[in-house]
Amino acid sequence: MFQGVRLMSNTDTCNDSRRTMELDNQDLEILKILQVDVRTAIERIADQVGLSTASVQRRLKRLRDNHVISSDVAVVEPKAVGQTMTFLLHVELDRDNLDFLVVFKKKMRNEPRVQQCYYVTGESDFILIVTAKDMEDFDALTQELFFDDSNVRRYKTSVVMERTKVSLALPLG
Secondary structure, three states: OHHHHHHEEOOOOOOOOEEEEEEOOHHHHHHHHHHHHOOOOOHHHHHHOOHHHHHHHHHHHHHHHHOOOOOOOOOOHHHHHOOOEEEEEEEEEEOHHHHHHHHHHHHHHHHHOEEEEOOOOOOOEEEEEEOOOOOHHHHHHHHHHHHHHOOOEEEEEEEEOOOOOOOOOOOOO
């Protein structure tokens, strides 16, 4: 059984370059394994999915080239690097036009303490997941990101009490 995956470019313009890549069950199995541990040896992946190592290497190259696998990263424990606090922010912009959106998105991409940024429907325009060393660091961040931006109407903050589950793994059929 094949499952189509629609891939869209991640650009700030209205360009809509789309392409489709079909994933078979072995592709999905490879992705499941890598979502648990990206360091899994190719030989072990090959054994688990019933393919040769060369075939797995070709599939991995294709998955990366087609941006199904968008990056290979290390998940770092925030407290180990002094980022002891996490915040969820709902941000509402004053104007909802393309130029202001592009500027805001670029600012969020360039700020390392913004871990995730989602453009959403509803009362807020964006939802952010932000990390900071402490409340003073968070206050400085909000000054930089929001108070100095005339397009930010308001923002609401929730302080994360506990990281119950943190994952970017996707459910795969």
